[in-house]
Amino acid sequence: MFYVKKVNVFIMCLLCTSFFYNCSSADLGKKYTPVEPGFMLEPGKSIAVISGRNDDNDIQLTEMVSEKLTATKKFKVLQQSDIKKMVPKYPLNLSVIDFSIAGDQAKRYTPYLTSTSKATIDAVHKSVKTDYILVVWVEGINAQIVSHYGGGSSQTNYMLVMSRLISYPDGNVAGYSARWNEDSSIFGDWEGFFRDVSKSLVKDILNKTK
């Protein structure tokens, strides 16, 4: 459920253009960070990008991250179409992340996973057998849309994206991120925003690759 607060109800009702969405993006969070300082990913190794939850936004962001990572040719990226064949019920009916971390500042900047989430990721790994699993999900999503009396409107979108990179065979969390991303555009281009966010996450991961 997305919560929207209207700025001007009269205009909202007549034109359906003016609403304000609560958001808090002052603290942008953390870019992709290795758990062990100095740990670098090995290029050429295999990786599967997994959607943390079965929500459409998580699934689409995951697909974009996977595509971007493939394009870099740094890793052997297992394609989403192959993962769907290997992992039962993925992605529509499998959520590997079973907790919410939004607003929990203490946990947000840690590689936190519940034991049940970790067990589900390990079960996925038994099917995909890659060297790395990168779990990506959208923890929060907000928008602020303001329409102007003189005509036109402006929109700012916000998205808190989380990730966990698990390295196998040891199965430990090797890296993680929790980052608020922000995008301003005239028409609120969500698809373009998702592409930019996925590009940014991949860039951060590559910066921590040998």
Added chain:
Amino acid sequence: MKKFAAALLAFSVFFILSCSSTHNFINKDVNPKSKIAVIIGETKYSAESASYAKHFTAGLAGGSRLTVLTQNQVKAALGTYPERIQGPYKVIGMEKPKMDYTRHDLDRLAAIAKKLNVQYLYVFWFAQSVKEIAGKDEVTKYWYVGELIEFPSRRIIAQADSTMFYFGKDTGVGDAPRSIEDMCKVFSEMYVKDIINNTGIAK
């Protein structure tokens, strides 16, 4: 001004819905001696979906000549129910879902129809929801996608792509829906009536 605006919105939407068909009918011939099941296609809004499925099923059973499976019968036959089924739309960010029939998982629906031994499925998705707040006034809106499909032919009978809503308790909008249950009851009655009246299956 706020209450006026909220009332205006509610009136406008009800006026539009009550004066026009809620579904787009691609075909109108439905065999009234057939069996049908109502299927939840999206699990994100579970309370809303369960309530709507219950009311829609009751409406069809009460007003049509079709044999209608209860939700308990559907669950018993399918085992894991409800589960997400890819609908004919794409959602990204907070946008209104974009209809995209290439994404439609008709194979999954055909398998469900076969397992339930029914000739028709009415499958629906609450694809996206937003709550709008202005002072004490609140309205919660849902983007709704619904389809009546014949099996095994996979013939699409009707499609709906619309918005449902309910208001907060402090919003002055007369008899408009005030809760999830109200919304599901009011809109399912409207949508069932539309199906029955346009396909000649009334009792």
